[in-house]
Amino acid sequence: MIVCVAVVGHQNNPLYIQSFTEADDALKLHHIVHCSLDVVDERVNNPKKSGPTLNETFLGMLYPTENYKVYGYLTNTKVKFILVTTDLDVRDADVRNFFRRFHAAYVDAVSNPFHVPGKKITSRVFADRVSNIVKSFGFSPTG
C-alpha cells in the first residue's frame, strides 16, 4: 500500500505531499520523504553508481527504512517525485507505471494557466487524480 507521495521542487521544497494512511504518523512520513532527498542528490551527483539508470527518470528504490520502501523519480525539469510504500514485495514495473501516471497528472496540473511555477500544487483535481492512481497501485494489468 502506498502511504505517501510527494512532489518536491527545485529548492527541495515540498510542492505537494500527501499521506494516504491513518496508521502512520504523517510527520514521520514527511521526515522520510525529506531524508530521501539526500539519496536523490547522491544518485544524481554520482550517476556512475547507478549505472544503467543514467538518463532515466526513474531512480529506483532510494532506501528501505523501517517498514517502508522509498522510491524516487526525477523529471526533466528536475522536479522530484517520491513514493513511500509499505509493501514488502514491490515490482519495479508497478512503480514505474505509477510514476508514469503520476507524472502525467503532474504535467496536467502545472499546465494550468493559473498555476504559478514553483508554488505548491493546491489543485483539487490533481489531488483526486493522485488519490485514484494511489488506489489502483499494484492492480494495473501492465504489472
Added chain:
Amino acid sequence: MEEYPGELRTPPVALAALVGCPELHSRITSHLHAEQPPINALALPDFSKITLFARTPKENAGPGRPVDGILKRDWLSKHRTKIPAVVAALFSSDHISGDPAQWLQVCTDLENLKGVTKGRNIKLIVVVVTQSSSRDEISEDRMIALRKRAEVDSKLRSTLGELANTYYRDEGRRVKTRVDRKSSISIELHIRYCFKVGVYAEFRRDWAEALRLYDEAYHSVREMVGASTRLSPILRLVEIKTVAEQLNFKISTLLMHSGKLAEAIIWFRRHTDTYRRLVGAPDANFLHWEWLSRQYLVFAELLESSSAAVQNISSPTSETADKLTEWEFYPAYYYQSAAQYLKQKSSCLELALSMSEIADEKNGSNESVIDSVYVGQFARVLEHGGEAFTMQPLTDEEFIRYSLAEGKRFQDSFEIIALLKRCFEAYNKNKTLRMASYCGVQMAREYFSINEFADAKQILDNVANLYRQEGWVALLWEGLGYLRECSRKTGSVKDFVEQSLEMAALPVSNTEDAQFFKDCGPAGPPSLLQREMIHKEVFGVIRGESEIALNEENNHLKVTDCHPLYLEIDLVSPLRVALLASVAFHEQIIKPGRSTMLTVSLLTRLPLKFEIDQLEIQFNQTECNFIIINGQRPQLAAISNVQPGRRVEMAPALEIATNKWLRLTYDIKSEQSGKLECMYVIARIGPHFTICCRAESPASMNDLPLWKFENRLETVPIKDPALASSGQKAIQVEEPDPQVDLKLSSSGPALVGENFVVPVTVTSKGHSVHSGELKINLVDTKGGGLLSPRDVEPFSTDNLHVELVGVSGQECEDQSDAGSDNIRKIQPSFGLISVPVLSEGKSWSCKLEIRWNRPKPVMLYVSLGYNPCSSETSSQKVHVHKNLEIEGKTALIINHRYMLPFRQDPLLPSMIKATGDFDLTPILPLKEKSILLVSAKNCSEVPLRLLSMSIESETDGSCTVRQKTEDHMEPAPIVPGEEFKKIFSVIPEVNPAKLKIGTVCLRWRRDSGDKEQSGSCTTEVLTKQRLPDVYVEQPPIIVSLECPAHAILGDPFTFPIRIHNRTQLLQEIKYSLTDSQSFVLSGSHNDTIFVLPKSEHILTFKLVPLASGSQQLPRVSVTSVRYSAGFQPSIASSFVFVFPSKPQFRLSDTTDTRLGSVAV
C-alpha cells in the same frame, strides 16, 4: 555485540589437551597458539584430571521424550574450552626406559586415558619426551613399541591439527546422520544438530559447510514459529527469536568475513523483514522492539568492523531481484534503525510499565530468575537451603513481570542518543544533511524527554534552519514546537516569544491533512487552530497580561518594566513573516525643505489581527524621525519614548490583519542635502515590548521565506504599481540652489609655451560664501582621464602636456578676510584654492595659469563648494560647477634650410654617392661658409610680435654661427599666416661625425596692439627648438663662378670660373662651355686642365652682352676626372641682369644686403 557470549563472537578454534610433563605445557601451548590456524591447548598437570573429559551420563534416553529447548546454552563454550578434540599424552623417556614400576604406571595411565577418550571419540596421541643427552639410554625395543603411536615433537602440531580435524569431522558426521533423519526427530533437535554440525564445520574451517548448515537451522527456526506448542506463547517466541538471533549472527559474520558484503546485507534485510512483524503479545511487545533494535545494532557493528565494507561498496549485486541501495552499505543506516526501534521499545515499555504498576508491585520473585540451560529460556531458582536448588520454568506472566523489572533498570534514552549521535556524525561527515537533520530531531526529542533542554535547543536550532531553507513547514513546526517548550522550560522569554511568533506565522492551513499528524511533539499537529492558540498565548505574554508558567518551581516569566523585551527583525530573520516593514518614498529626488510623501506598509502573516500601540519611523537623518500613535489607544501609546520636539502623528487605527498590508502615508521633508534613508520601523506593543524591523524597499524586497511556495495571491505593499515595483526606502535630497556665480573666461585658444591665463570670478548673488573651496581639474578631452602625474610614473615636466602652473592675482574686494585660512594646493592637473569669505553681492576672482607643453585640447573643470551660512556645524555645502574647453595651439612653427653661398659650389663626394638612400641630413663643407635660413611661421589665429631670434650654439669652436643681419631693435609683428625669416652663416671648423649646430631661440609675445592692458597678455615667451645635427665634409674641389652682379649692354666683362683644388693631389678637370645667344664669348669651349695641389686655377672668359634684361650666361660644366663628378651651375645662378645702359644709382651697403637677402 558485546552482550553475546565470547565463544559466539569469535570464530571457533580447535582445542587440544596436554597431559603429563607439566614443565613443557607452557611452551607447547604458546607454540600451538602462534601457529596458523591456531590451536588452543588445555593443559592438565597429571593424569588424574582426565576424568574431566568423561561423558556425563544422560538422563534422557528415549527419543520420544519431548525436548526442553533448542540449543543448550553451554554447549558451545564446552566445546570451545572443555572438551578437547585431541589429547596428547606426554611421557618422559625416563619413565619409559626406567624401572618396570614406572613403565607400568605409563601403561595404566594410557589405559585410563583411552577409557575416557573412547567415550567421546577424542583422538589420543602419545608423545615421548626425550632429553637429547639421554636418548641412548632408551632401549630399542621399547622405542619401537611406543613409536607405533607416538610421533616426534616436531610433528606434534600438524598431527594435532589433523587429528582435531578428524575429530570434528567425525563428530559432525555422527550428528549429521541424525540430521538426515529429520522426519523422525523433533524440529528442536533438528535445529540443534544442524547448529552442532555447523560449529564442527567451523572448527574445521569449512566455512561454506558451516554456512549451509546454519542456514538450514535458521529456516527450521522460522518454521517453528507457528508449529511449536511446547512453551507458553511469549516465552516460545522469545526462545525462537534468541536462537534466530544467534544463527543470524553466525551467518552474517561468516558472510561478511568471506567478503560477501552484499549477500550479508541481503541476508540481513530478509532476516529483519521476516521477524519485524512477529511482535508477539501486546503486553510484551517491548521485548520485540528491543530484540529488533539489537539486530540492527549488531549488524551495524559487524558492518563497521568488517574491513571489506570499504572495498565492496561499489559493487552491489545487480542481478539479485532485491537491488541494494547505496544507503544500506552505511553502518549509520543500521545505527539509525537500531535507535528507532529502541525508541519504539522504550515507548512500549513505558506503556507496559504504567499498566503493570496499576496492577501490583511485588518484585520479590524477580531476583531469583536466571537464564536456563537452554538458549533463550529463563527459569526461577527455588532454593532448598544450602547448595540444593531446583529450577522451575516461568509462566508468561512471571516472565513479563521479570522483563519489566529488568527494563526499568535501564535508561534507554542515553542509549538512543548515543546511537543517534553516531549516525548524526556519520551523516554530517557524508554531507547528507537531511538524514543528519532527522537524526538530530530524534536526538533532540530524546534530550527533551530527559529534560536536557540546552542540548535539544542546540541541535534543533541548526536543524530548523535547514527546514526553513527548504520550506518543510510540518517539520519546522515540530522543531519549533520543541524549541518553544525548551525556551519555556529554561525560562528564556525572548526565545519563547520569537519561536511562538514564527510558529504562529507559519504557512499552515487547516486542511484535512491535520488528521494524519499524530506525534508532533509539544506543538501538537500543525493547524490553523493551533496557530491561533499560540498567537493568543504569545500576545498575552507580550502585552504583559499573562505570563509564561514554568512547570517546576513557581517561577513565572513575564514581560515587565524590569524585563522589557526587544526583538530585532533584519532582512534574513525568520521573523519577517511576523512583521514585515516596507517603506517607499514617492519621489526619487527632492529639494531640501520641500516635502514629499512616504508610505510605510506593514504586513503580517500571524493568524489573528493585532494592534500596534506606537510606530516609530527612524531615518539616517534623525531629525526626520517621527512617531505614529494609534488613535484607538492614545493613553497607551503616549506613555513612553516620545522625545520632546519629535514629530508625532496620530493614526486612526494601527491594526494589522493577516496578509493585508497596513499602509500609512505621511509627508516628510528634509533640510539636509544628501541621502535620506529610512532605517527602521519600530513597533511598540504594550508597555514593554518592541519590535524593530529593518525597513525594506519595495523594489528590492525578498519573498517571504516559506510563504513564497504557497499558492496564494501576492499582494504589493503600495497600491501604485510603479512604486510597488521601483519604490525605494531612500531618497536623494538635493543641494540648495547655489546663489553664487562662477565665471570662467578665456581669450581664445592657448598657445604652446605661454602661461595661459584663465580668469575665474566668484560673484555672490544672494548667498554669502563661507569656507569656500575652489577645485580645479584639468581633464584630457580625448582620453577622458585626468592629466595627473599618476599616469606617468617617472614624473617630469616633459611628460606633462598641459599643467596648471599656478594661481595668481587673488584679489578680493573685501581684503579684510583674505588669507584667514588659505588652503592652496597646486598639482599639475589639480588645484585646490580656498575662497575667502564673501558677503552678499561681493565678488572675488583669481587667475589660473595653465601652460601647454604640447598642443592639446583640455577641459578645465572648476567647482566651487561653499557654506551659505557661517556656522561651522551645518555641513550643508553648496556646489557650483563650471567647465571650459580650451584648445592649446602651437604659436610658431620654426623651419630651417641650409644653402651654399651664391655661385660657389664645393664638391662633396658623399653627396654624390648618397643618391641611393636619400638621407635628409644635410652635409656642410668644412671650413666653408654655408648659409642657414631659419623661418618662423605664425600658425595661431592671433597676431604675434617676435622679439628676437637667435641661435645658441651648443659646442664651442666646432662651428661658427653668425648672424648675417643685425637684430631689429623693434619687435617684428607677425600676423597669422605670416612667416618671418632670418639668415645665419655657418662655418664648420672641425670635422666631427656629426656637427651640432645649436638651438633656435625665439622670444615672442602676443601682439595685442596698442590698446593692450599691461600685464596679462604681454608676457614674453621663449620658444626653443633644437636644430638637427648635420654632417661635415672636406670638399676636395670648390668651383665658384665670379660673375658680376649685373652687366651693361655692349659693355664687355670678364666671367672667371675659379677652380680651387684643396687636396694634395693633382686634379684633372675637364670643362665645356655652351654658347648663349645673348652673349659674345671669347675663350676655349672645351679643354682639359690640371690643377696643382693646394692651388687654384682660374678659367677666364670675356663676355659681351648682346641683349638687355635677365639673360642666361653661357652654361659651363666642369668635370673632375678623379671623382668622376660633374658640375653644372643651377639655372638660377646662371642668370645675370643686363642693363641697357649704365644705371644711374648709387650703391650703398644696406641696399646691397637687402637686395641679396630678397634675391634668395
